[in-house]
Amino acid sequence: MKISPSLLPAAAGILLLAVWPLVFRDSPQFYQVLGITCLYGTLALAWNIYALSGAISLGHAAFFGLGAYASALLNHHWHWSPLYTIPLGAMAAVAFAVFWNGCFQRLRGVYLGLASLAAVEIPKTIMDNWDRLTYGSMGIVGLDRLPDLALGGLQVDFGLNIKAQYYVLLAIMLLAALIHRQSIRSRWGWTLRAVRENETAAAALGIATNRERAKALLLSSYLAGIAGGLYAHIMGLVEPALVFNLHLSVLPLVFSMFGGSARVWGPVLGAFILYPLEQLFLQPLLPMGHSAVYGLVIILTIFYFPKGIAAWMPSPPRSV
Numbered sequence: 001m002k003i004s005p006s007l008l009p010a011a012a013g014i015l016l017l018a019v020w021p022l023v024f025r026d027s028p029q030f031y032q033v034l035g036i037t038c039l040y041g042t043l044a045l046a047w048n049i050y051a052l053s054g055a056i057s058l059g060h061a062a063f064f065g066l067g068a069y070a071s072a073l074l075n076h077h078w079h080w081s082p083l084y085t086i087p088l089g090a091m092a093a094v095a096f097a098v099f100w101n102g103c104f105q106r107l108r109g110v111y112l113g114l115a116s117l118a119a120v121e122i123p124k125t126i127m128d129n130w131d132r133l134t135y136g137s138m139g140i141v142g143l144d145r146l147p148d149l150a151l152g153g154l155q156v157d158f159g160l161n162i163k164a165q166y167y168v169l170l171a172i173m174l175l176a177a178l179i180h181r182q183s184i185r186s187r188w189g190w191t192l193r194a195v196r197e198n199e200t201a202a203a204a205l206g207i208a209t210n211r212e213r214a215k216a217l218l219l220s221s222y223l224a225g226i227a228g229g230l231y232a233h234i235m236g237l238v239e240p241a242l243v244f245n246l247h248l249s250v251l252p253l254v255f256s257m258f259g260g261s262a263r264v265w266g267p268v269l270g271a272f273i274l275y276p277l278e279q280l281f282l283q284p285l286l287p288m289g290h291s292a293v294y295g296l297v298i299i300l301t302i303f304y305f306p307k308g309i310a311a312w313m314p315s316p317p318r319s320v
Contacts, residue, residue: 009265010264010265013265013272014174017034017170018167018170021163021166021167028162029280030280031162031163031165031166032162032166033275033276033279033280034166034272034276035162035165035166035169035170035234036169036275036279037271037272037275037276038166038169038170038172038173038271039169039172039173039227039230039231039234040227040251040252040255040271040275041173041176041177041255041267041268041271041272042169042172042173042176042223042226042227043060043064043223043224043227043248043251043252044251044252044255044256044259044267044268044270044271045173045176045177045179045180045223045267045268046060046063046176046219046220046221046222046223046224046227046252047060047220047224047252047253047256047267048180048252048256048261048266048267049179049180049183049216049219049220049223050213050216050217050220051256051261052183052184052189052192052193052196052216052261053192053195053196053212053213053216053217054108054195054196054197054199054213055108055112055213055216055217056109056112056113056253057112057113057116057220057249057253058113058114058116058117058246058249058250058253059100059115059116059117059118059119059120059249060116060220060224060248060249060252061120061243061244061245061246061247061248061249062093062096062100062116062119062120062122062123062124062244063093063096063097063220063221063224063225063228064093064224064225064227064228064231064243064248065120065123065124065127065228065240065243065244065248066089066092066093066096066123066225066228067086067089067090067092067093067224067225067226067227067228067229067232068089068228068229068231068232068238068243069089069092069123069127069134069228069232069238069243070085070088070089070090070091070092070093070225070229071085071086071088071089071090071228071229071232071233072085072089072140072143072232072233072238073089073133073134073140074088074089075143075144075233076140076142076143077133081144081147082143082144082145082146082147082229082233083147085229085233086226086229086230086233087226087229089225089228089229090221090222090223090224090225090226090228090229091222091225092225093221093222093224093225093228094218094221094222094225096122096123096221097217097218097220097221098218100116100119100217100221101213101214101217101218103115103119104116104119105210105213105214116249117246117249120244120246120249121244123244124240124244127240127244128240134240137239137240137241138239139237139238139239139240139242140237140238140239141236141237142236142237143232143233143235143236143237143238144159144233145158145159145160145233145234145236146158146159146165146168146230146233146234147159165234168230169230169234172226172227172230173268176223177264177265177268179219179223180264180267181264183216183219184262184264185264188212188215191207191212192212192213192216194207195207195209195212195213228243231243247291250294251275251294252267254270254274254294254297254298255267255270255271255274255275256270256308257270257298257301257302257308258270258273258274258297258298258301258308258309259271259273259308259309259310260307260308260309260310260311261308262307262308262311263308263310263311265310266308266310269308269309269310270308270309273309274293274294274297277293278291278293278294
């Protein structure tokens, strides 16, 4: 069977991500950093699904935070396992996406970006002030970690084994990447691109532009909520300032722009270059200013490679 040259870099990257922990066994810092990179890669993929319709969001921290809080509350108050609270908690993000779509569906461009940024304050304020349910700004601690998995005589501790956590987060990111790939390559993906390129012409062709953009938003919000739920149970705690912040809204935008928002693996590529670079190299050198690299990356991307670095890689005939 002949393998397309465009698939070789992705296949080599997946193989490398799967194999390196078997070679470097005593590297807990790398497991932790690359595990969070997978989590942020999932968030970037989620963000980019919505961006495929031409919508630019600065408010995906709302979906991430609601997924984290809903899962945390179900676990803390009702003692449900994270195995159930994470997918169920992500529905809180979807519910907020329905509200978002109802309020902002007529907004475009910079107006949508500013409105989405302001929208993050709605759930953040609620979580910050509903003391009886959420414990306010103090947050919720002591959350259950990810459950163990028993396979025959082998028991894997996903809660405390950071290598096992890395593989879980890698698997979730790859699943999100497959969904993202379908969102780009499918007939629906072409519909989203038509909406992005010329909404008026798409509507004239019979495309329900608001409906298609809403579908992208709902899918995007659910994946972002899953990422938030995973984050809460990996950290073992959640608080408003931690999960509803501008940093989490900007990261997926930066990763997607830098990696290439029009390519299947672009958001993941951006995450795996920038986040480890910041955490492993720049943070030791610039403890107080290492995050400034993201601002520099946006400027360089806009001026020198607006299609992202994934545009330098081989692409299939039906590229975006």
